[in-house]
Amino acid sequence: MTANPAYGLVIQASGNEFYMVGANCRLFLRPKPTLERIQPQLMLANGTVRTFAYIVSVDEGHFNKNDEFVSDRRRNGDEIGHNGLWVEPDIGVLRVITCD
Numbered sequence: 001m002t003a004n005p006a007y008g009l010v011i012q013a014s015g016n017e018f019y020m021v022g023a024n025c026r027l028f029l030r031p032k033p034t035l036e037r038i039q040p041q042l043m044l045a046n047g048t049v050r051t052f053a054y055i056v057s058v059d060e061g062h063f064n065k066n067d068e069f070v071s072d073r074r075r076n077g078d079e080i081g082h083n084g085l086w087v088e089p090d091i092g093v094l095r096v097i098t099c100d
Contacts (some may be wrong), residue, residue: 008023
Protein backbone atom coordinates (compact mmCIF):
# COMPACT_ATOMS: atom_id res chain seq x y z
CA MET A 1 0.00 0.00 0.00
CA THR A 2 1.37 3.39 -1.01
CA ALA A 3 0.48 6.41 1.08
CA ASN A 4 -0.54 9.59 -0.69
CA PRO A 5 1.96 12.41 -0.18
CA ALA A 6 0.90 15.11 2.25
CA TYR A 7 2.01 18.73 2.36
CA GLY A 8 0.67 22.00 3.64
CA LEU A 9 1.42 25.65 4.25
CA VAL A 10 -0.21 27.74 6.98
CA ILE A 11 0.17 31.52 7.05
CA GLN A 12 -0.98 33.58 10.01
CA ALA A 13 -1.95 36.88 8.38
CA SER A 14 -3.03 38.51 11.65
CA GLY A 15 -3.78 37.49 15.22
CA ASN A 16 -7.05 35.86 14.22
CA GLU A 17 -6.70 35.22 10.47
CA PHE A 18 -5.06 32.14 8.93
CA TYR A 19 -4.64 30.91 5.36
CA MET A 20 -3.96 27.29 4.50
CA VAL A 21 -3.17 25.37 1.29
CA GLY A 22 -1.99 21.84 0.66
CA ALA A 23 -3.00 18.24 0.08
CA ASN A 24 -3.93 15.47 2.51
CA CYS A 25 -3.31 17.96 5.29
CA ARG A 26 -5.32 18.55 8.47
CA LEU A 27 -4.88 21.36 11.02
CA PHE A 28 -6.14 21.68 14.58
CA LEU A 29 -6.07 25.25 15.91
CA ARG A 30 -5.72 25.45 19.67
CA PRO A 31 -5.76 28.64 21.72
CA LYS A 32 -2.97 29.43 24.11
CA PRO A 33 -4.19 28.23 27.52
CA THR A 34 -4.85 30.88 30.15
CA LEU A 35 -6.02 30.72 33.75
CA GLU A 36 -8.55 33.51 33.21
CA ARG A 37 -10.78 31.61 30.80
CA ILE A 38 -11.82 28.05 30.14
CA GLN A 39 -11.55 26.93 26.53
CA PRO A 40 -14.09 24.54 24.98
CA GLN A 41 -12.89 20.96 25.15
CA LEU A 42 -13.84 17.68 23.56
CA MET A 43 -13.31 14.37 25.34
CA LEU A 44 -12.65 11.64 22.79
CA ALA A 45 -13.57 7.99 23.27
CA ASN A 46 -9.93 7.06 23.91
CA GLY A 47 -9.70 9.57 26.79
CA THR A 48 -7.82 12.23 24.83
CA VAL A 49 -8.90 15.81 25.49
CA ARG A 50 -8.73 18.32 22.63
CA THR A 51 -9.03 22.07 23.12
CA PHE A 52 -10.08 24.21 20.17
CA ALA A 53 -9.87 27.84 19.21
CA TYR A 54 -13.08 29.76 18.77
CA ILE A 55 -13.61 29.54 15.02
CA VAL A 56 -15.76 32.32 13.57
CA SER A 57 -15.68 31.32 9.91
CA VAL A 58 -13.95 28.99 7.46
CA ASP A 59 -14.05 29.83 3.74
CA GLU A 60 -12.72 28.00 0.71
CA GLY A 61 -11.62 30.40 -2.01
CA HIS A 62 -8.86 32.05 -3.97
CA PHE A 63 -7.01 35.35 -4.38
CA ASN A 64 -7.98 37.63 -7.27
CA LYS A 65 -5.59 39.71 -9.38
CA ASN A 66 -5.73 42.48 -6.75
CA ASP A 67 -4.50 40.03 -4.06
CA GLU A 68 -7.90 40.07 -2.33
CA PHE A 69 -9.35 36.87 -0.95
CA VAL A 70 -12.54 35.77 -2.72
CA SER A 71 -14.74 33.25 -0.92
CA ASP A 72 -16.11 30.52 -3.18
CA ARG A 73 -17.74 28.49 -0.41
CA ARG A 74 -18.32 28.84 3.34
CA ARG A 75 -17.99 25.67 5.39
CA ASN A 76 -20.78 24.83 7.81
CA GLY A 77 -20.43 23.83 11.46
CA ASP A 78 -20.20 20.10 10.77
CA GLU A 79 -17.24 20.75 8.49
CA ILE A 80 -15.25 22.74 11.06
CA GLY A 81 -15.93 20.66 14.16
CA HIS A 82 -13.75 18.15 15.95
CA ASN A 83 -12.14 16.70 12.80
CA GLY A 84 -9.93 19.73 12.29
CA LEU A 85 -9.50 21.85 9.19
CA TRP A 86 -8.47 20.03 6.03
CA VAL A 87 -7.22 21.07 2.62
CA GLU A 88 -6.93 19.36 -0.73
CA PRO A 89 -5.67 20.82 -4.03
CA ASP A 90 -9.21 21.23 -5.43
CA ILE A 91 -10.26 23.39 -2.46
CA GLY A 92 -7.86 26.22 -3.26
CA VAL A 93 -7.07 28.47 -0.30
CA LEU A 94 -8.71 27.97 3.08
CA ARG A 95 -9.24 31.14 5.15
CA VAL A 96 -9.93 30.69 8.86
CA ILE A 97 -11.07 33.52 11.14
CA THR A 98 -10.96 32.96 14.90
CA CYS A 99 -11.77 35.16 17.87
CA ASP A 100 -10.19 35.60 21.28
